[in-house]
Amino acid sequence: MERRILVESVPIWTVLLYRSQYAWPVRMTDVTPQLLLAVPCPTCGVDAGKGCLLHTGEPSPDPHIDRKLDAAEAIETEKT
Numbered sequence: 001m002e003r004r005i006l007v008e009s010v011p012i013w014t015v016l017l018y019r020s021q022y023a024w025p026v027r028m029t030d031v032t033p034q035l036l037l038a039v040p041c042p043t044c045g046v047d048a049g050k051g052c053l054l055h056t057g058e059p060s061p062d063p064h065i066d067r068k069l070d071a072a073e074a075i076e077t078e079k080t
Helices: 065-079
Strands: none
Touching: none
16 A cells, blocks of 8 residues: 655745844844954853853854844844
8 A cells, every 4th residue: 555645836925924022134244253242142151252152161163142132132132
């Protein structure tokens, strides 16, 4: 007995109705490394001016995504 699965293609916006709380008009390329460090990290809890930490306590090579989004939001609210 052969089973067939019917897969229909629909536009993504009909399925994914996600509205972000972050300001998206700011491009992430506009955020410099100095601006990323100007906000505290909500993920690892480090203060502004310090680099992010991994869960092991080691320095992270990149800032956490939440910190990047908070920096972009801070830039956007500063512009208005």
